[in-house]
Amino acid sequence: DADVTQTPRNRITKTGxxxxxxxxxxxxxxxxxxxxxxxxLGLRLIYYSFDVxxxxxxxxxxxxxxxxxxxxxxxxxLESAIPNQTALYFCxxxxxxxxxxxxxxxxxxxxxxxx
Amino acid sequence: GQSLxxxxxxxxxxxxxxxxxxxxxxxxxxxxxxxxxHDGGAPTFLSYNALDGLEETGRFSSFLSRSDSYGYxxxxxxxxxxxxxxxxxxxxxxxxxxYQLTFGKGTKLSVIP
Numbered sequence: 015d016a017d018v019t020q021t022p023r024n025r026i027t028k029t030g031x032x033x034x035x036x037x038x039x040x041x042x043x044x045x046x047x048x049x050x051x052x053x054x055l056g057l058r059l060i061y062y063s064f065d066v067x068x069x070x071x072x073x074x075x076x077x078x079x080x081x082x083x084x085x086x087x088x089x090x091x092l093e094s095a096i097p098n099q100t101a102l103y104f105c106x107x108x109x110x111x112x113x114x115x116x117x118x119x120x121x122x123x124x125x126x127x128x129x
Numbered sequence: 130g131q132s133l134x135x136x137x138x139x140x141x142x143x144x145x146x147x148x149x150x151x152x153x154x155x156x157x158x159x160x161x162x163x164x165x166x167h168d169g170g171a172p173t174f175l176s177y178n179a180l181d182g183l184e185e186t187g188r189f190s191s192f193l194s195r196s197d198s199y200g201y202x203x204x205x206x207x208x209x210x211x212x213x214x215x216x217x218x219x220x221x222x223x224x225x226x227x228y229q230l231t232f233g234k235g236t237k238l239s240v241i242p
Contacts, residue, residue: 047229054137056216056234057172072229104171116162116220118230120171 017041018121020105026127027095035090035124037105046088047106047118048072048080057104063088095128102126131155131219133233140239141207149202149236151217158219161193161200162230167213175202175215204238212240 018039027033037046048060059072061080069080077099079091092099102125106118133153141147151161160179164172178184178193178200190203204211214237218230 054234057232059229059231062229073231106172116160116177116218116230117174118172120173122171 016122018105018107018119020103020121020124022124023122024125026129028129029096031095033092033095033126035103035105035126037088037090037121039086039105039107039119039121041107041109041119042085043107043109043119044085045108046082047108048078048088048090049104049106050074051102051104051123060090060103092126095126097128100126100128131158131221131231133217133219133231135215135217135233135236137234138237138239140241141204143207143209143240143242145207146203146205147207147238149204149215149238151200151202151233153198153200153217153219153233155198155219155221155231157222159222160220161191162218162220163189163191163202164216164218164232165213166216166235172216207240209240209242212238214238 021036044065047062049057051057058074060078063069063082066082081089102123104123105121108118135151162177163175165175166172176191178191183192188205193200214235216232216235218232
């Protein structure tokens with residue numbers, strides 16, 4: 015079984031809809047991250063969390079919110095989706111055993127299309 | 130803040146050696162990481178340089194020179210399966226940001242027969 019899982023893997027939604035992307039991990043890591051990937055722009059950090067009581071904004075948090083329901087679960091919400099949020103979304107984890115944030119483990123990604 | 134520059138595309142021949150460069154501007158960082166991403170796949174960690182110099186892992190090596198604000202990933206004995214995108218990333222050394230990574234925009238490597 016995969017260590018970092020994301021659901022759904024693909025989603026098409028309409029402008030204005032609320033949507034939630036979910037991430038679960040079995041690695042026992044305390045740090046979790048949400049990234050967005052657009053062609054030619056690399057990976058950009060949306061939010062990150064050090065534990066269930068700690069949530070931090072990343073580079074591009076506007077239009078997004080997150081919830082850390084448990085150490086193993088970190089969800090990303092788009093309250094009112096818009097077409098320019100069409101992208102590939104990745105969840106990632108890291109922990110002290112991996113030397114800190116420089117070695118992150120990524121989920122398989124969620125391809126989101128907003129029409 | 131941090132910014133990283135990489136070539137957008139590189140093409141190399143199977144069996145050859147290729148170097149992917151990463152130049153950066155940063156206010157301070159712990160080290161430079163490299164990730165590989167195949168089309169349709171997730172990024173996977175390749176290497177990390179905390180100190181200046183060369184780190185070798187099999188066919189892959191990574192180099193860092195803080196004085197030159199420069200690093201590179203070296204791939205030897207190229208194989209077709211090495212066709213992928215490669216990202217450099219820095220880990221800032223300032224407060225909460227020290228647990229983040231800032232990624233370059235990636236270099237798409239195409240290996241041709």
